[in-house]
Amino acid sequence: MSVFIDQQTRLVVQGITGRDGSFHTRQMIGYGTKVVAGVTPGKGGQLFDGVVPVFDTVAAAVRETEANTSVIYVPAAVAASAIFEAADAGIPLIVCITEGIPVLDMTRVLPYLHERGARLIGPNCPGLISPGRSKVGIIPGNICRPGRVGVVSRSGTLTYEIVHQLSTQGLGQSTCVGIGGDPLIGTNFIHCLSAFQADPDTDAVVMIGEIGGIDEQHAADFVQQAMTKPVVGFIAGQTAPPGRRMGHAGAIISGSSGTAAEKMAAFARAGIAVMKRPADVVPLLKERL
Amino acid sequence: MNLHEYQARDILRRHGIPVPPGEVATTADEARAIATRLGAGPVVVKAQVHAGGRGKAGGVKLAANPAEAAAHAAKILGMTIKGLPVRRVLVTPAADIASESYVGVIVDRTSQRPVLIVSAAGGIDIEEVAAKTPEKIHRLVVDPRYGLLAHQALGLALQLYRDIAQARAAADIMQRLYAAFYAVGASLAEINPLVTTREGAVAALDAKIVVDDNELDRHPEIAALRDASAEAPSEVAAREAGLTFIKLDGAVGCCVNGAGLAMATMDLVKYYGGEPANFLDIGGSSNPQKVVTALQIITADPSVRAILFNIFGGITRCDDVANGIVQATRQFPLKVPLVIRLTGTNEELAVQILTQAGFPALTDMDEAVKQAVAKAKAA
Numbered sequence: 141m142s143v144f145i146d147q148q149t150r151l152v153v154q155g156i157t158g159r160d161g162s163f164h165t166r167q168m169i170g171y172g173t174k175v176v177a178g179v180t181p182g183k184g185g186q187l188f189d190g191v192v193p194v195f196d197t198v199a200a201a202v203r204e205t206e207a208n209t210s211v212i213y214v215p216a217a218v219a220a221s222a223i224f225e226a227a228d229a230g231i232p233l234i235v236c237i238t239e240g241i242p243v244l245d246m247t248r249v250l251p252y253l254h255e256r257g258a259r260l261i262g263p264n265c266p267g268l269i270s271p272g273r274s275k276v277g278i279i280p281g282n283i284c285r286p287g288r289v290g291v292v293s294r295s296g297t298l299t300y301e302i303v304h305q306l307s308t309q310g311l312g313q314s315t316c317v318g319i320g321g322d323p324l325i326g327t328n329f330i331h332c333l334s335a336f337q338a339d340p341d342t343d344a345v346v347m348i349g350e351i352g353g354i355d356e357q358h359a360a361d362f363v364q365q366a367m368t369k370p371v372v373g374f375i376a377g378q379t380a381p382p383g384r385r386m387g388h389a390g391a392i393i394s395g396s397s398g399t400a401a402e403k404m405a406a407f408a409r410a411g412i413a414v415m416k417r418p419a420d421v422v423p424l425l426k427e428r429l
Numbered sequence: 430m431n432l433h434e435y436q437a438r439d440i441l442r443r444h445g446i447p448v449p450p451g452e453v454a455t456t457a458d459e460a461r462a463i464a465t466r467l468g469a470g471p472v473v474v475k476a477q478v479h480a481g482g483r484g485k486a487g488g489v490k491l492a493a494n495p496a497e498a499a500a501h502a503a504k505i506l507g508m509t510i511k512g513l514p515v516r517r518v519l520v521t522p523a524a525d526i527a528s529e530s531y532v533g534v535i536v537d538r539t540s541q542r543p544v545l546i547v548s549a550a551g552g553i554d555i556e557e558v559a560a561k562t563p564e565k566i567h568r569l570v571v572d573p574r575y576g577l578l579a580h581q582a583l584g585l586a587l588q589l590y591r592d593i594a595q596a597r598a599a600a601d602i603m604q605r606l607y608a609a610f611y612a613v614g615a616s617l618a619e620i621n622p623l624v625t626t627r628e629g630a631v632a633a634l635d636a637k638i639v640v641d642d643n644e645l646d647r648h649p650e651i652a653a654l655r656d657a658s659a660e661a662p663s664e665v666a667a668r669e670a671g672l673t674f675i676k677l678d679g680a681v682g683c684c685v686n687g688a689g690l691a692m693a694t695m696d697l698v699k700y701y702g703g704e705p706a707n708f709l710d711i712g713g714s715s716n717p718q719k720v721v722t723a724l725q726i727i728t729a730d731p732s733v734r735a736i737l738f739n740i741f742g743g744i745t746r747c748d749d750v751a752n753g754i755v756q757a758t759r760q761f762p763l764k765v766p767l768v769i770r771l772t773g774t775n776e777e778l779a780v781q782i783l784t785q786a787g788f789p790a791l792t793d794m795d796e797a798v799k800q801a802v803a804k805a806k807a808a
Binding site for chain 1: 574675745795
């Protein structure tokens with residue numbers, strides 16, 4: 141087993157003929173993901189690389205191919221619209237890689253998804269991978285190894301760094317999920333932690349957060365109350381300069397300044413082993429496995 | 430992107446919110462002329478910079494007449510507030526204020542919705558009010574599909590004013606502020622203070638709007654308001670090249686792909702006893718030209734004693750970065766040592782390119798950071 145994706149994943153790629161979409165579609169097919177359809181309005185009827193049928197709409201792709209997961213590589217200006225379309229077509233898992241979607245677009249997208257029971261991962265995320273089984277997004281397959289550690293992260297390349305440390309030192313992964321770095325995201329730390337806690341093939345979890353917001357503090361509370369599996373955590377931005385934040389209301393609304401020190405303290409209080417640097421991940425996990 | 434107070438006031442006015450008159454001056458003579466046009470009575474001269482605490486820094490002055498307004502403007506226009514030069518002042522009539530409240534809109538990450546925040550204790554530091562007397566802050570989560578409803582706005586306004594006419598006026602202002610927030614693609618819109626005058630009128634005396642950078646493509650009229658002179662030149666150059674750059678005070682220049690890894694790299698520099706000179710994210714899909722620009726920006730900082738590249742190739746191809754480094758160092762030879770760490774997509778090709786050009790390339794992050802810190806100290 142794994143979380144969110146597995147061999148049953150039937151993927152439709154929105155923006156399959158674009159520069160990023162086409163490159164990563166080939167990577168995903170090469171990794172063994174079942175890419176059953178692509179969508180690019182105006183290119184319906186074509187075959188991508190001679191194998192993947194392209195449709196004008198997600199609804200047509202779902203009707204013809206029984207796609208059950210979507211990945212989005214379209215430009216930011218039309219990405220919110222692509223998420224709406226996927227949800228309307230009945231796709232239960234939507235992964236949005238696109239970076240730069242306005243936050244106010246997301247305030248409209250998220251209630252729409254909630255009403256339809258669809259899960260969004262991202263936006264502005266690297267997607268997810270269950271090593272050896274399936275990959276949806278852009279996480280390089282060659283740095284991952286099949287195994288029993290779950291990884292959840294707000295970052296992209298920092299996730300690769302930590303996964304690389306795990307793989308090269310003999311700790312494979314059950315699933316790695318990049319939840320995205322934007323203020324409003326569809327799937328948060330708690331959703332992933334709870335999936336890893338329930339997954340019989342995951343023994344421990346690595347959680348990678350960063351400064352800003354209070355999601356990590358909420359996640360720490362969840363770990364303390366609901367998790368029996370060991371969790372190792374990292375917070376990026378210990379040396380980030382203060383003052384790059386939004387006016388007054390940001391601090392008022394969260395009741396917290398979202399600093400690395402605050403988040404690391406919340407981790408420690410919840411019994412999460414706190415890494416000081418990425419290279420600490422393997423020793424801390426090995427002590428707890 | 431931050432807007433100046435005068436720009437935010439214009440936006441509120443266009444959305445039908447009562448804003449006292451006022452104009453912007455770039456010289457003392459202009460300030461005098463504006464004060465005269467405003468009726469030659471007392472005016473306030475306010476520095477227009479992207480920094481809080483303008484009043485405490487001496488950037489806000491009351492003037493009894495146009496001559497005094499000119500004198501204050503002359504002084505304020507030469508000032509630097511928190512490192513930012515003052516190039517414009519707003520001249521506005523001195524209001525006869527009876528009360529000061531706070532009204533703001535922001536997107537709340539936890540409820541994932543826009544939230545209205547109001548307080549009858551406005552004017553002064555609202556953060557301090559929130560910390561010391563949280564019961565004086567009222568908030569309302571808004572359903573973005575329906576917007577701020579009339580009865581919701583009135584309910585909030587009644588927390589500010591007992592007088593029903595004033596409450597209705599404030600409720601109308603809140604609905605208009607909420608509309609402006611979405612119309613310009615803001616991440617923050619606040620009126621502080623929202624005042625009542627001795628005559629009982631309600632008006633927005635000062636305004637702050639921060640626009641989501643991701644909205645600027647669809648709002649060219651807002652993007653045109655950007656005041657590049659109010660930002661650090663290196664940060665402007667970086668933005669124009671599609672890089673994210675923040676200048677810091679250390680000696681180790683950092684060039685990294687991805688914000689999370691960039692922060693983790695800065696943290697590791699500190700862990701090994703150094704200080705980062707900057708945050709620099711070259712982003713994904715980086716072409717060699719981006720790397721050239723990044724190196725130009727980093728080397729322009731005289732306090733940089735060593736430069737560290739930390740690249741984990743995913744979308745970013747290590748060979749693109751390697752080619753950029755080789756091109757850049759041919760164009761302008763570096764005066765400081767360079768430590769390069771690359772791993773991931775096309776790593777072997779990158780190492781080959783760099784080795785041929787005479788640059789050693791590392792694959793371990795800790796080792797690279799240690800070397801960069803040591804070289805910065807030795808320089």
